[in-house]
Each structure stands twice: as structure tokens, then as C-alpha cells.
Amino acid sequence: MKVFRARYLLPIDAPLVDDGALLVAGGRILAAGSHHDLAAAHPGVAVVDFGDAVILPPMVNAHTHLELTNFPQWAQMAGEALVPDDFVDWILQLVRVRRTVGSEAVRASLFEGLWDSLAAGTGAVGDILTTLAATSVYAQSPMQGRIFCEVLGVEASSVEARLAEVARCLAHSPAPGLSWGLSPHAPYTLNRETLGQARAFAGEHCLALAMHWAETAEEVEFLATASGPLERLYAAAGWKLPANPPTSPPASGDCGGLLIHAAHLKEAEIDDIARAGLGVVLCPRSNSRFGEARAPLKALRRAGVPLALGTDSRASSPSLSIWAELAFARAWFAGDLDPVSWLAIATTGGAAALGLSGRMGRLASGLEASFQVIGVPDGATPATLVEALCAEGHRAPPQALFLNGECACRGPACCL
Numbered sequence: 001m002k003v004f005r006a007r008y009l010l011p012i013d014a015p016l017v018d019d020g021a022l023l024v025a026g027g028r029i030l031a032a033g034s035h036h037d038l039a040a041a042h043p044g045v046a047v048v049d050f051g052d053a054v055i056l057p058p059m060v061n062a063h064t065h066l067e068l069t070n071f072p073q074w075a076q077m078a079g080e081a082l083v084p085d086d087f088v089d090w091i092l093q094l095v096r097v098r099r100t101v102g103s104e105a106v107r108a109s110l111f112e113g114l115w116d117s118l119a120a121g122t123g124a125v126g127d128i129l130t131t132l133a134a135t136s137v138y139a140q141s142p143m144q145g146r147i148f149c150e151v152l153g154v155e156a157s158s159v160e161a162r163l164a165e166v167a168r169c170l171a172h173s174p175a176p177g178l179s180w181g182l183s184p185h186a187p188y189t190l191n192r193e194t195l196g197q198a199r200a201f202a203g204e205h206c207l208a209l210a211m212h213w214a215e216t217a218e219e220v221e222f223l224a225t226a227s228g229p230l231e232r233l234y235a236a237a238g239w240k241l242p243a244n245p246p247t248s249p250p251a252s253g254d255c256g257g258l259l260i261h262a263a264h265l266k267e268a269e270i271d272d273i274a275r276a277g278l279g280v281v282l283c284p285r286s287n288s289r290f291g292e293a294r295a296p297l298k299a300l301r302r303a304g305v306p307l308a309l310g311t312d313s314r315a316s317s318p319s320l321s322i323w324a325e326l327a328f329a330r331a332w333f334a335g336d337l338d339p340v341s342w343l344a345i346a347t348t349g350g351a352a353a354l355g356l357s358g359r360m361g362r363l364a365s366g367l368e369a370s371f372q373v374i375g376v377p378d379g380a381t382p383a384t385l386v387e388a389l390c391a392e393g394h395r396a397p398p399q400a401l402f403l404n405g406e407c408a409c410r411g412p413a414c415c416l
């Protein structure tokens with residue numbers, strides 16, 4: 001048994017506790033509350049005192065592509081240091097650069113992504129995996145969450161072959177604390193038939209879905225007309241333009257479903273999304289690269305659509321830090337949402353999006369002892385603490401991250 005103590009405990013779904021503490025045993029939280037009360041009830045238990053810091057749940061990056069973590073270096077080596085602002089140019093560059101990289105480099109990149117994320121206080125990810133051969137890398141870190149195997153294509157036979165490869169992966173658990181999901185890539189890289197194949201496969205194996213949806217104006221145009229700038233992608237891939245692009249996202253069924261981005265979602269579609277049981281992962285920094293469209297945040301909240309935050313990949317985003325994403329989101333959406341709600345989206349909301357609500361995302365008795373420790377921002381008071389944590393500029397890395405009661409960092413002296 002051990003007590004973890006700090007100046008503040010921020011459980012997210014309960015009020016801030018001054019001089020707070022967690023009582024932990026066997027990787028689980030036995031109690032969360034004031035240090036005074038816990039020490040009185042459990043005298044003699046060893047105390048780890050983090051001092052002038054806040055204990056709060058880990059960040060959750062509900063949408064990323066960790067295998068692309070080293071993309072900026074790959075692009076530079078390929079002579080493509082400039083990232084295009086045009087979405088279709090960007091995808092074409094991504095495909096070109098990715099073809100210059102072998103599977104060992106992808107494995108190293110995924111490894112870096114996992115540990116960069118942990119160092120930024122992220123304890124769980126919703127990671128899109130394209131290179132199925134890199135699966136064993138996940139077990140080299142304590143990261144929690146869900147791996148969504150990516151599938152795309154407009155030919156039924158190639159999608160069937162890909163799903164057979166995915167089925168072979170599903171035979172093994174990827175790593176402790178990680179589960180499988182399926183990511184039909186986007187409505188412009190599958191047609192109704194191939195998306196139907198992916199949905200049927202997900203239903204058969206009860207896999208949660210994650211699909212890029214309503215990301216750009218180009219996508220909206222393509223789904224409406226089967227033409228526009230995305231035709232260039234079809235020409236480059238040698239694909240036949242679809243007569244019938246998908247026009248509505250797959251319902252989640254009982255196994256969970258996420259729409260990624262939803263930046264161009266029309267208000268009229270939002271009730272359908274809520275009824276379909278889908279959550280939305282906002283990726284504001286990535287969206288800001290390709291125009292100024294912001295997801296209809298207020299309407300999504302009004303409709304009760306569960307929200308989470310994601311960084312997307314290092315191919316379109318400057319870092320894998322959800323703290324940085326949160327600071328950007330807070331500023332980009334201006335006063336649309338208060339900081340307490342933003343922090344809940346980045347922690348509790350992310351955990352729910354990945355099916356982890358019973359394990360992490362809050363600090364309460366019975367949950368896994370998964371938490372981060374972050375220094376109290378200069379001058380912050382109990383009344384201003386959450387605002388200060390969310391504010392632009394507060395991006396100091398966490399002092400510590402614990403998952404299941406164990407320190408989750410690379411260096412021998414960290415978490416002390």
C-alpha cells in the first residue's frame with residue numbers, strides 16, 4: 001500500500017481537493033481524498049509526496065497515428081521539408097514520403113511516438129495502425145488504449161484481403177491494456193460496398209470503429225459530387241472514381257464508434273450522429289492546417305455527442321502533446337467552452353471514447369491507479385488552477401505519469 005500526495009488532487013468528476021492524496025494498492029486506487037483523512041485512516045503507510053503539484057488523470061490522445069511520429073525527418077530526408085497547406089497535396093506527399101521508408105523505420109517511429117506521448121502525460125491512445133507488422137512494438141511500452149487497424153480501398157477483393165490480414169492480428173492481444181479496433185480510413189478512400197465490408201467485419205468481431213469524417217471541404221464536395229480536388233488522389237492511386245461514395249457514417253452498434261475531425265459536419269447531421277451512438281474526436285491543430293473550419297462544438301455538446309481530443313499525426317500536427325492540443329483548442333474555440341469542460345474532454349472524455357471509463361479518466365476508488373503529476377502553474381489559486389493548466393503556454397512536461405500504479409517513463413530517476 002502506498003499514498004501519493006500533492007498540494008492538489010483534481011479528480012475531474014469531483015471537486016478539487018487541497019492537500020490531496022491517493023491510497024493505492026495492487027495497481028488500483030483504494031481511496032481518493034484529503035491527505036489528512038487518508039493518513040488518519042491508514043497510519044504508517046509509505047507516502048510519496050510530489051509537493052507543489054497537482055495529481056490528475058492522464059491525458060488521453062483519442063486519435064493519432066504514432067507510426068508517423070518521425071514523418072518530419074522522413075520528409076526532410078526525401079527532400080520534402082515543406083508541408084503543403086493544400087489537403088490533397090498533403091496526402092500525396094504523405095504517400096510519397098511513406099514509400100521511402102522501410103518497416104524497421106516505421107517500428108522505430110512507433111516506439112518514439114509511444115514514449116513521446118507518455119512523456120507528455122498521455123496514458124492512453126486511440127492509435128491508427130497501417131503497418132500491421134509493427135504490432136509487437138506496442139508491448140515495449142505501458143501505453144493503454146485501443147489500436148485501430150486501418151483499412152481502405154475501392155476494390156472489394158483488396159479490402160477482403162486486408163481484412164483477412166487484420167483477422168490474423170486479432171488472434172493475439174497487442175499488449176496488456178490495449179485492445180483492437182478497426183479504422184475504415186475515410187469516406188473518400190472507401191465506397192459504399194467496401195465500407196459495408198469493413199462494417200460487417202467489425203460487427204462480426206465486435207470491434208470499435210474510428211473513421212475520419214467531415215475533415216475538409218474537399219471531402220464534402222467529393223461525397224456530394226464524386227468529383228473535385230480529390231479526383232487527383234484517385235488518379236494517383238489508379239482507382240476508378242466511385243459512382244456511390246458513402247454519405248453517412250457507420251453507426252457504432254454495440255461495440256463503439258468514433259468520427260475523427262467532424263470539422264465540416266452540418267448541424268442537420270448532428271442528431272443522426274447522436275442517435276447512432278457515435279462519439280467525435282476533435283483534432284483542432286490538424287484542422288487549422290487545412291483551413292479555418294472548426295467543428296460545430298456547441299451543437300455537438302447540445303446534442304449530447306461524447307467528445308474527446310486527438311493530436312492526429314506528426315505529419316499534420318506539431319506535437320503529440322494533448323496538453324498542447326488542449327491549449328490550442330481553448331484559444332481556437334475562444335469562449336465556446338469553459339476550461340473545466342475542456343480538461344474533462346481531454347481526460348474523462350478520451351477514456352470514454354476508447355472504452356476505458358471503468359479503468360481511467362477519473363480519480364476514484366476502484367479505478368486503476370493511473371494518474372499524472374504536473375507542477376502548479378505560477379500564481380495559480382484553487383479558483384484559477386484549471387484555467388491556468390489549460391492556458392496557452394502551460395506546456396511544461398508532467399513531473400510523472402503512473403499507469404496501474406507503476407511509473408510509466410523511460411529514465412531510471414523519473415517519477416521520484
Ligand SMILES: [Zn+2]
Nearest residue numbers: 212260312313
Ligand atoms: Zn488521422
